[in-house]
Amino acid sequence: MTRHVVDGLVEDHDHILQALDLFVESVNLLEQGRLSPDVVEGLIDFLSNFADQCHHGKEELVLFPVLEKRGIPLHGGPIGVMVCEHGIGRYLLRNARGVLDRLRRGEHSAIEDLRRYAESYRELLIQHIDKENNVLFPMAKQVIAEGELVEEAEEVEKGHRHEEMLRKLDELRRIIEAARSNG
Structure with missing residues (x-):
């Protein structure tokens, strides 16, 4: 069955949304002394590697350039907004790691x-994902035709250890x- 390149991106969104909720919850559990900072760091790493480098990499390196060539403008259009929000997300995660x-x-x-950083990042990406999906x-x-760019997106995934x-x-x-149920 032929897939459209955005089908994989939408699937990524489901995983990212799950991770966003876990990120915020992990901070609450950390504050309660029920979770190690290592788990919070693991979520920051996941979001940095999976959401930003892998998922946003597929968008910025594969999807967006083709969309721009086919008439969807980078500047003053939805692609520019998405790229800007990717940068804001990187800033928020970098600061969360520092905190x-x-x-x-x-x-x-x-x-x-x-x-604040976890909640801000979560809200940013929820709105971002909604704009992309809808x-x-x-x-x-x-x-973009079905099947087009799928191999290129899969190459980015391999380089970023998607699975x-x-x-x-x-x-x-x-x-x-487990931490939640032990409370």
Whole structure:
């Protein structure tokens, strides 16, 4: 069965949405002393590697250039908005990682900063995913044929350990579920 390149991106969105909820929950469990900072760091790593490098890489390196060539503008159009939001997401994750380092050094007041970054990142990506799924991807389906760009997207996935990252997310989910039920 032939797939459209955006079908894989939509599947990624489902995993990213799950990770976003786990990220916010992990900060709450960390604050309660029920979860290790390593788990929060694992979620930041997942979001950095899977959401940003792999998923956004497929968009920025494979999908967006073709969309632009086929008439969907980068500047003043939906692609430019998506690229800008990718950059904001990178900023938020980078800062969340820095705050986590402060917590590890014993600065317990940093938990509120970590919560703000986690919640801000979650809200940004929820809105971002909604725009892609409901605006940009339907446009892409009009100008890109089924099967086109799928191999190129899969090459990006291989370079970023796509399947390994999904297994890591499942492991983190199980750890958080156990911490949740032990409360």
